[in-house]
């Protein structure tokens with residue numbers, strides 16, 4: 027799912043940047059790797075070039091020499107080659123520097139745009155609804171023409187030209203000095219950032235291997251639910267139900283609120299299963315195995331007495347309930363060990379934490395932590411917890427962190443909406459023709475609406491739909507939407523409006539931004555927030571009435587409770603990565619024990635008071651924690667950003683002009699973007715204030 031987002035949504039400035047940014051990384055300084063002659067050669071070139079260009083060039087030259095020195099390896103050439111390179115490629119005057127900057131900006135846009143075009147064409151058969159996918163189509167789809175660009179650019183030394191002339195920056199500099207930078211300075215910074223790492227192929231390979239091994243481990247971690255035996259000896263779940271941890275297990279807990287008869291018993295069993303997975307006391311034999319029955323309370327296993335799997339059950343001659351040998355944590359450790367090897371090659375972000383927070387998110391870890399803590403310690407938590415208890419008619423249990431009951435019944439049934447939509451949009455072409463009209467209903471001027479419609483190609487999607495932006499000016503964005511034989515249904519329409527929101531953002535942030543090196547938005551959460559704004563108005567686009575205030579309030583409380591839950595999950599993920607960095611030689615069993623104690627600690631601090639139970643482990647169940655390199659904080663940050671943008675849009679008279687103003691800011695830091703958009707840096711206040719209001723609206727009515 028994440029790769030999907032990256033491939034389809036990430037509006038990265040250049041393929042090379044996307045390439046280097048996508049690899050999760052970690053580090054130390056590269057000083058000790060510097061070649062023995064480097065210092066003398068750099069000193070010599072400094073003297074020579076200052077004599078030639080004057081004292082004014084000193085600061086820039088010193089910086090350039092330092093930056094090149096950090097990445098130059100023996101294979102790039104000896105001292106004479108280095109000196110000659112610097113002599114020829116240092117832009118000693120402003121005119122040369124401007125020419126260099128403009129040419130790099132233009133050519134990198136072309137490179138990125140055309141690579142993207144190849145990529146899009148190669149994926150056509152697998153992405154679009156165009157008949158059977160043959161074996162070679164998948165190879166085309168999997169081919170990445172940009173995979174070696176970064177290596178090539180170090181090899182032919184274009185990367186060194188950039189490093190010699192443009193500044194590498196740290197997040198701290200971007201935050202503290204960035205607001206005073208000119209747009210050109212920002213663009214120069216982004217240009218250099220594209221070359222801020224030079225990770226050897228074998229290190230990348232190891233990283234990819236650890237990622238794919240942990241992915242594979244997660245992808246087959248199913249529990250066969252019919253074979254769960256509850257304390258009363260009952261089978262609570264239907265035959266053939268196979269749930270993937272953690273997604274399906276969690277979604278089953280959510281769905282079980284609707285089962286008035288056995289829902290609660292099922293939810294308790296699911297919690298028991300999750301905790302067995304986290305502690306790795308789960309019997310190895312029950313993982314993805316319909317051949318045994320398992321009582322997760324006593325941990326007893328037996329040969330299955332009933333058979334529900336088509337694949338045929340395996341018999342176990344020597345059946346034991348021996349626990350899974352901490353494999354979950356062995357997988358996580360491998361990703362850590364692989365990530366750590368990148369550290370020395372990433373001088374401006376020398377740990378995985380730094381790469382995630384300082385580079386991918388561009389919000390310092392300490393600030394993210396503070397925002398998440400602001401959510402979990404909000405005085406609203408106990409109030410909403412009480413409200414949920416009232417709605418459930420029982421005391422909260424730990425799995426109620428996944429409470430799913432803040433749902434409003436809309437004014438129209440799904441069937442009514444389907445009928446309206448399929449009549450209006452019998453084909454994808456009908457939707458395409460209506461785009462200018464839809465955009466005008468959303469407040470874009472007729473002129474902008476027509477311009478945008480002309481920049482969006484509508485394709486029939488094989489899956490549910492996605493948006494694929496362009497990477498080069500003048501190229502069109504692609505809206506992939508699914509239309510059934512009966513015409514578009516409401517779900518498809520709702521998704522199409524969301525994806526069109528991405529396309530509109532992509533079009534503005536590429537074509538109207540002043541520098542293509544600043545193309546895009548600060549991170550994925552921002553494009554999602556903008557897309558959700560349009561999606562949230564889909565009923566009005568159909569000419570129907572918008573959701574009423576109470577439905578809106580329920581939706582806000584639902585978002586608040588989700589953010590409360592996922593904030594704790596993210597805090598666990600962050601603490602676990604720090605623990606691994608602090609214990610580089612840890613064994614899987616030690617990591618298991620540490621994770622359990624971290625999860626308990628965060629639960630006891632922020633959740634136990636509302637749930638009346640201590641030492642719960644559920645916050646450590648997410649599979650992303652095992653295979654996704656500190657990805658989980660993206661979720662709560664995404665909620666907060668979406669709320670901030672939505673709240674601002676609500677205050678605006680018309681969405682169109684505000685949307686455009688926000689989207690063309692480009693890829694600066696999240697705080698700068700948000701200050702331009704809403705007047706305030708990224709923070710939790712919008713969500714908390716909206717939730718407070720929603721609570722006041724919903725609580726008296728129970």
Ligand SMILES: [Zn+2]
Pocket residue numbers: 035524528553554557
């Ligand atoms: Zn989206």
